[in-house]
Amino acid sequence: MRAIEAFEPPPPSKVNYINAQYGLKSWLLTKDHKRIALLYLGSITFFFFIGGLYALMIRLELLTPQGDLLQSTTYNKVFTQHGIIMIFFFLIPSIPATLGNFLVPMMIGAKDLAFPRVNLLSWYIYMLGGVITIYALLAGGVDTGWTFYTPFSTTFSNSYVVATGLGIFVNGFSSILTGLNFIVTIHTMRAPGMTWFRLPLFIWSHYATSLIMILGTPVVAITILLLAFERVARVGIFDPALGGDPILFQHLFWFYSHPAVYIMVLPSMGVVSELIANFSRKNIFGYKFVAFSSLAIAVFGFLVWGHHLFVTSQSVYAGMIFSFLSFAVAIPSAIKVFNWTATLFKSSISYDTPMLYALGFIGLFTIGGMTGLFLASLATDVHLSDTYFVVAHFHYIMVGGALMGYLGGLHYWWPKISGRMYPEGWGRFAALVIFVGFNLTFLPQFVAGYLGMPRRYHAYPPEFQVFNVLSTAGASILGFGMLIPAIYLVWSMRYGKHAEANPWHLPGLEWRTQSPPPTENFEHTPIVDWEAYEFAPPEEMEVVGRFRRELETA
């Protein structure tokens, strides 16, 4: 196994995508998917820390039962803005727009995404949406909850609903364009020999994610547009005072926003599939099952939105069907977890930082998914709806799932992205701190919610204080843990050890070019004649041999 280290990598050519051109203009007008990925990386990190600041304010307020730090109206704005920033400006673009943008062309052997200008446009649209939203927050903020339920949002709220809505509306188009670009790229730009079933699972999950982006996002776009008109011009279809039905808004909103959860978690599952296979040096167990389960999640995910409406006037028969379908969507997720576990079985696992995140993901996502089944059951949902149980559940998916995958992927591909290694010791330490901090924050919230603590209030009965103190303590650890990678990743860009072309010794296409890659990714269009995750068993080294020969001829 270790014999693969014996060969000398080809001397890295000096020109790569980072130093090919200099100057602000070369970044702001770039059409290179890798540079655009870095633009996104910087922007979403900025929004992540803004969202994190709001989280900090929430946790500080909830340290004590009295509403003393923030007034109730301020608190409403704080949790709303935490949700909006984290969901629309961090989680949804997180993996697709950074790692996906960087890696989708590289993994399939293409020079760029199919539409490089559209790709750059999507970043500008994202920034425009971000600027509008930041304006709304500075002007006075918004207090409707990230869900914008009518008629509160259309009639009664005295905050900047229209400006925030406009920011989200604009931002949606960046997501649509990213999805469109990925679908076309994966269909038409694969290198010779890169058949559908040779694609890395990261690509499959991005394909599924893109389907949700293009099918779901337009619906929430038109919904928010109609909401804005309803608020401004008093014309409408949602407000009962105008003859409308507020439940229609909830249906339209969740038709996007439930699948949006899969936009956040599917790319993360793709990252984890890569990490599990590559760090246990074994072909993934049941490749086709993992690939198709991504598509199944994308399809089933569109049919379950009604479980957000169990406690509304939705018909009980619709509720039963939505409940059944919500249980059904757990099956493809469970297939993935099962196959990852089976891949780990009897493999040679190395516990590098990315793998720690991947293993963390499996546990946390399983908890998040299983507690989702409590909420998908009609009767228990009545008890748990709008409590901290829900808050804990979706943070286990969005933070425990999506964020863990994002951090794992960022570490894993960091040598390729930056050309430098991150400090492994600090990496493992931070992964551990984040894992502990995360669980300490959100496990107590399951209990508090089960005992009846409602969400979205700035004050609560004193008997819940112990859970909230634990949660705030955990959040402090989590926040501290997040700062560590932020610091050492920036540090490593200048002082990190130079990365070789293939520091993890893996067969994937992205590792068969220099680190960082040249602007056109590969010197020649590669011809793929190997299967995905084709690791040599210790006794058969010919695959390694062939890989070495290819590098020597190149």
Add this chain to the structure above:
Amino acid sequence: MIESPAATEHIQAHPALQHHFENMEQQREAGTLGMWVFLVTEIMFFGGMFLAYTLYRSKFPADFASASNHLDITLGAVNTGVLILSSFTMATAVWSTQVGKRQTQILCLVLTLLLGLTFLGIKAVEYYDKYEDALVPGQLIPGRPFGPEVAQEGDHDRHKLHLLPGATVEHVQMFYWIYFAMTGMHALHMVIGAGLITFLIIFSVKGRYDPEYHSPVEVIGLYWHFVDIIWIFLFPLLYLLGRHFEH
């Protein structure tokens, strides 16, 4: 790594070939698929409004029928014809680009543009009629809120609203909001389409497109047909509903 045979084709590459594509075929395929995917997003975008329409039409059938009867069916029908004709000229433009008939190509594009503008002109006349009758919902037009005159029994004034039994002015207003939202969004797409066709005409005159490279004409043609199809759905849903209540 072995060199791809496709890489050598760059030597005599078409000037319109972008650097990241292997050949014109791949570039054309990507462009066409990209437009199809974009049209799928458009269907979902309009889909939200179609859903609202379906829901409230089934909830308020008499109100929607009364409101629909006030629309000018002649102008709507003429516009439908205009659009179908423009789709024909657009298809001819695509065909003539593919076979290299430049004169026909430019002529057809100009005709398509003119037909598109005719549609928008007729639409503007219709909108103005609705404005006159105070049928623009809510406070969309500042200073002229929704407030149509309701016709009494036996009054046949075309400018007054004739309510069927059980219909209310409030729900007629909702119909008109859906009408303006859907046709307005459609008209916006027409304006964008007209802009794109203008751009095609300019580059056609410059001789940019040939049988080797015609995907912009094809892709914008797809878009144009899509906008037509939306109207083909809008016309019966908005104009032709509930006529049987009257006759």
